[in-house]
Amino acid sequence: MSEEHSAPAEFRVVRNDEEQYSVWWTDRDLPAGWYAEGTEGTREACLAHIDEIWTDLRPASLRRRMAEQAAAV
Helix, strand or coil: CCHHHHCCCCEEEEEECCCCEEEEECCCCCCCCEEEEEEEECHHHHHHHHHHHCCCCCCHHHHHHHHHHHHHC
16 A cells, blocks of 8 residues: 555645645645645645635735725726
C-alpha cells in the first residue's frame, strides 16, 4: 500500500495577494505568491473552512476597482 493511502494527508488553507483561497499539503513548500492562512487539517475540513470565509469570489483587485468606480459616481 502506498504512503498516500496509509495515512490521511494534512492540508493547510492558503491565500494569495488577490485574496483567493486554496488548499496545500502541509509537508510541501508553498508555491510562490501563496501564504498560509492559519487553518490546517484534513482536506475536507480545509475546504469547509474556505467555503465559510471566501464569500466573494472576485479577485481583490477587481473588488477595489469596482468600489472606486462606485464611489466616483
